[in-house]
Amino acid sequence: MxxxxxxxxxxxxxxxxxxxxxxxxxxxxxxxxxxxxxxxxxxxxxxxxxxxxxxxxxxxxxxxxxxxxxxxxxxxxxxxxxxxxxxxxxxxxxxxxxxxxxxxxxxxxxxxxxxxxxxxxxxxxxxxxxxxxxxxxxxxxxxxxxxxxxxxxxxxxxxxxxxxxxxxxxxxxxxxxxxxxxxxxxxxxxxxxxxxxxxxxxxxxxxxxxxxxxxxxxxxxxxxxxxxxxxxxxxxxxxxxxxxxxxxxxxxxxxxxxxxxxxxxxxxxxxxxxxxxxxxxxxxxxxxxxxxxxxxxxxxxxxxxxxxxxxxxxxxxxxxxxxxELKVEEDTGKITAKDNFQGNIKFEDVSFAYKYDSYVLKNINLEIEKNQTVAFVGSTGSGKSTIMNLLIKFYEANKGRVSISDEDVKNYSRNYLREQIAIVLQDSFLFEGSLLDNITPTGDENLAKKSLERVGGSFILEQGRTLQSKVEDGGNNFSTGEKQLICLARALAKNPKILILDESTANVDSQTEQYVSRAIEELKVGRTTLIIAHRLSTIKNADKIFVLHYGELVEAGNHQDLLEIGGRYSKMYRTQTKGE
Known part of the structure; x- marks a missing residue:
């Protein structure tokens, strides 16, 4: 009592x-x-x-x-x-x-x-x-x-x-x-x-x-x-x-x-x-x-x-x-600014389990150079999204070291690290408020317009809408393609060093996919880009492709190299292209 x-x-x-x-x-x-x-x-x-x-x-x-x-x-x-x-x-x-x-x-x-x-x-x-x-x-x-x-x-x-x-x-x-x-x-x-x-x-x-x-x-x-x-x-x-x-x-x-x-x-x-x-x-x-x-x-x-x-x-x-009484997310990182933050990423002997010792990532070793575009492929549950979660400090590795710009992510303050990273998810999400609020929190209309223009979303403002137009709950007054372009404009306005794309073209039709794909190409320029992909045709031009299977990194290389190896990626690609 x-x-x-x-x-x-x-x-x-x-x-x-x-x-x-x-x-x-x-x-x-x-x-x-x-x-x-x-x-x-x-x-x-x-x-x-x-x-x-x-x-x-x-x-x-x-x-x-x-x-x-x-x-x-x-x-x-x-x-x-x-x-x-x-x-x-x-x-x-x-x-x-x-x-x-x-x-x-x-x-x-x-x-x-x-x-x-x-x-x-x-x-x-x-x-x-x-x-x-x-x-x-x-x-x-x-x-x-x-x-x-x-x-x-x-x-x-x-x-x-x-x-x-x-x-x-x-x-x-x-x-x-x-x-x-x-x-x-x-x-x-x-x-x-x-x-x-x-x-x-x-x-x-x-x-x-x-x-x-x-x-x-x-x-x-x-x-x-x-x-x-x-x-x-x-x-x-x-x-x-x-x-x-x-x-x-x-x-x-x-x-x-x-x-x-x-x-x-x-x-x-x-x-x-x-x-x-x-x-x-x-x-x-x-x-x-x-x-x-x-x-x-x-x-x-x-x-x-x-x-x-x-x-x-x-x-x-x-x-x-x-x-x-639940403990809040502790931010032990001391680094709140870094002059040479370039976006090169390294995983060294990284293992991670969401529960106890049921590891979803097992001894992962990989390296991504700054401004490279890399893709992660694999079946559901292979660990693709978990790699992104570790990178952005949603979780911390149980074993090994995750580093960005040669610095352990643990040493970065959570806010600073997340300022350097932008995510565009498969299910695009818009906040209730104005269109401007959804693109940039600063209220800079010029930045918002330029960002929309660069990702090919100018037409959104040509349909009787303005930057002050209301965005309803969940963005229900915008089409799926429009929402995705707005999310891409939001990522561009943030001007991140690292861009994460999680199946960003999965939920759009083929015509809208062309808009979104062009927007992504614009967005990738001058930044390290990580793509989680199921449709392998969308990542053929990636600098490097990492193939995951049950939490293990089983293959790595560009599209052509992986096809020549004739391994898991090659089988996945042939299976998908057969149905096209």
Missing amino acids: KKNNKTLFQFIPYMKNAKREYIFGLGAALLSTLGSVVAVYLLAKIFDNVEGTITQKIIYRSLLIVAGYGIMQIASGLLTYIRNIFLVAGANKVYVRIQTRIYDHIQNLPISYFDNMPAGSVVSRITSDANVIRKFFTDTFVNIVVIFLKLFFIYIVLFSVDIYFAFFMLLLIPLMYFIMVLYNKFTVNTMIKYRKTYSECSAIINESYQNLEIIKSFNKEEESLNYWKKANDRRYKYGLKINFFDATLLHTLTGFLQILIFTAVIFYYSYSYFHDNKFGITIGIAYLFINYSQDIIYRLTDFTAEISVYTRAISAAVNIGEVL
């Missing part, structure tokens, strides 16, 4: 960013709560004033009390409004900071973390779980503060009016605390499981949405639905269990306490009345007891209800905490 509390309240320091809002909000909460308690006390005084003979003096005094009561209620309502304005604003600031922290942390996690984490689960933690934390700071935290303030002021009045009844009402606090402990004992772990299954359901929905075409084409709708139903059934069972404890502990027991207190007040007043007002209880004090006891019950009931939200916040905080 202590660990859970620490996990949730680790977010309280974020409130520093909203000091002004919380100071004004809590100040207004203090005054509004005091006003509402005093207003009831004044109303009780009115009842006592009108008891017995009505005189002008009593009427005048009663009118003053009524005026005071009205002013108190209006002021309390106004202060409550001010409280809500400031505290909600403060809570939203906290929420934005928490969400930003999670997003920033996720951005800086190693790529390896996402190998086994579904995208939907990550999104759920940024949005859904963070929103539960926001609700805690927006509503629950504020409500708990108001509850304690109200109880404090009510008990002050009760002790000043009737010490016996006040002590009797104090018994409610340990009783409600016991209910709260009981509730937490039965629900915290269940709530954590509920939040986890909620994330699982989100992940399944996200995965299904992204692969809807595949699901439909293979008639997997029912299977996909059943898979989601199983996860949702687990979530439903956990939710049912939580609702059972909500109904039993938060409603049934507190309802019983309300009946008990009302009975006690009626008995206390009746006993005093029929024994010559033995305890000095007037009609006003009786009203005070009934009103305050009802308020105490309501506040304690609210408190136990807020514990339910608090428990949900704990489970959300545990989910978020699991992410925030």
